[in-house]
Amino acid sequence: MRKSTRVVYASLFFTLIMMMSNAEKLQAQDKPESVPVAKKYTAEIKKLTGNPQVKKAFQLIVDLEPETMSNHILLTEIPAPPYKEAVRAKKFAEMIKEAGADSVWTDTAGNVIALRKGRTGKKRVILEGHMDTVFPEGTDVKVVHKGDTLYAPGVGDDTRALAVLLTVMKAIDKTGIRTDADVLIVGTVGEEGQGDLRGVKNLFSASGPGIIDSYIAIDGGAVGGITHRGLGSHRYRIMFKGPGGHSSGAFGLANPHNALGRAIHYWAVEADKFTKEKGVRVTYNVGVIGGGTSVNSIPFESWMEVDMRSESPERLAGIDKLLQDAVQKALLEENQMKTLGKDLTVDMKLIGDRPSGGNDPNLPLVQRTMATIQYLGAEPKLGVGSTNSNIPISKGVPAVTIGRGGAGGNAHSLDEWYLNEKGYLGIHQALLVLLAEAGIAK
Structure with missing residues (x-):
């Protein structure tokens, strides 16, 4: 081996060690942002939860727990490797239509879009979860039950979000809730890895559904975390x-x-x-x-x-x-x-x-999300992340990414797990934030 090659490789080894050490230190410095919740939004959420239809929807979500879990397992066991989400997308489209959507279509990127028409339709709010996983074609995605815990690649990130979307749609439909704004419930493609957010990029392109006023992504852990800044x-x-x-x-x-x-x-x-x-x-x-x-x-x-x-x-x-x-x-x-x-x-x-960017934590959508989390008995924690919300945030559109609820771990690994520990709270959260932003028609 040439002397210059030995020097380069020795330097390379040192460099890689230095990079890992520096990354670990920087990660430890990244702390959640602390911002108070304005009283007007606390009052708004309290009033919303006093609505008889919302009360019924909350109870229905609890009653639908077995169905939610069944949907969760069914979709987890349909592979959705990078750039190959079509099979899962087809099934999700059928399920969201049956859950009560007025119309469902698949756009040019492969996103499944379900419309629930509002009274005026002067505003358009998206509630979204991504359909793709990080796992390559051929990965065994059969769900393994160990007590109450589910184990399977992708069982948490982000398949649980799809089950949440289905139950939110059904709760709105069965209780007769009508929003003022049009609601689009979307299963997106291409969130993970080299998918490079291609699904949400398409939603905000000329091929998308039109002007989007607010964006709520479900892609996180327990109730409490709020991504309002795009990394x-x-x-x-x-x-x-x-x-x-x-x-x-x-x-x-x-x-x-x-x-x-x-x-x-x-x-x-x-x-x-x-x-x-x-x-x-x-x-x-x-x-x-x-x-x-x-x-x-x-x-x-x-x-x-x-x-x-x-x-x-x-x-x-x-x-x-x-x-x-x-x-x-x-x-x-x-x-x-x-x-x-x-x-x-x-x-x-x-x-x-x-793209990067940030939302002012005093924006109505961020404040409503924080107030919702407080109402549900958790502590809101604002933070930064690399999620589908990056795109709307970078375009100046109010956007947050919220947790799926329940407990889980080992995301992006073959032993990923999910435990439905008060998982209904994650669905309550998604419904409340959506209704607060879209408004209930009078």
Whole structure:
């Protein structure tokens, strides 16, 4: 192995350790925001829960617990891998129509949209959960029962939300509640990973249902958490390419692995300084690396996938620029060092672009959500996250992401679990926030 290669890889190892340590420290600094609930919204929610139809809906939700769980299990056992949500979407469309939607359709991205018409329709409110999971095609998604706990990939994130949506629609329909605003209950595609929020992006495009006035996403844990700020992210797949050859016979060729190692090192060194500057929190990560064919071959390609995040568009752009500079510096140095063959090339593909932004915690939707959580006996905790709400928040549309209710854990793992511990409270929460925002027709 060439001396320069040993130096690069040793530096790469140190760099990765430094990145993980820094990320852990920054994660510990991210604390929920504390904001008081205005009395007017506390009074509004109290009045709403005194409505006879809402009282009936609350009781019906409790009575529907067995059906909700049955729906939850049924949908969990329909695979919805990335970019392949169609089978689950078809079944969810049938179920939401039966639950009481006025009309149901699938848009150009694959989102299932169910309309419940309002009295005036002058406002449009979305209640949404995502249909996709992170698990690849072929993953066993059969639900395993261990006592009262359900185990299956995707059983919590976000299949439970789909069961909540079905029960909310049925509760509205069976109790005769009519909202003033039009309500769209939506199962979206592409929330996870490289789906890059393609479903919700489509809702806010020219192919969407039209102007959206408020957005409520269900994608979290127990009742209490409220995501009202969007954590933006950029994700790249970066590939260095060269001719490749025998490790001895073609010695002197530019080595893509050397360039990749340099790029990671240069980025991490500068990014480490950048993240420690005063300002809005920003993070960075090299998540996946690959390339090469054998130990005695100079690789013809070397690639990595990276992720960087911040609430601040400016900070996100700053750490992105550091990555761009690091890649070009690494490319130049490796090409200058070679003694034969063609230059390396590099391809940088943006594979994820989630916009950032924030809602004022005093916005009516945020305050109504907080008041609802207090009414249900929990403590509202405002925070930041990377969810479907990023898109409406970035466009100035009031949006929150709320929890599914119940208890759960091990999201994105094969032993993900869900326990229906007062799970009905999560459905009460979704219904109350929706009705507070959409209004009950007089």
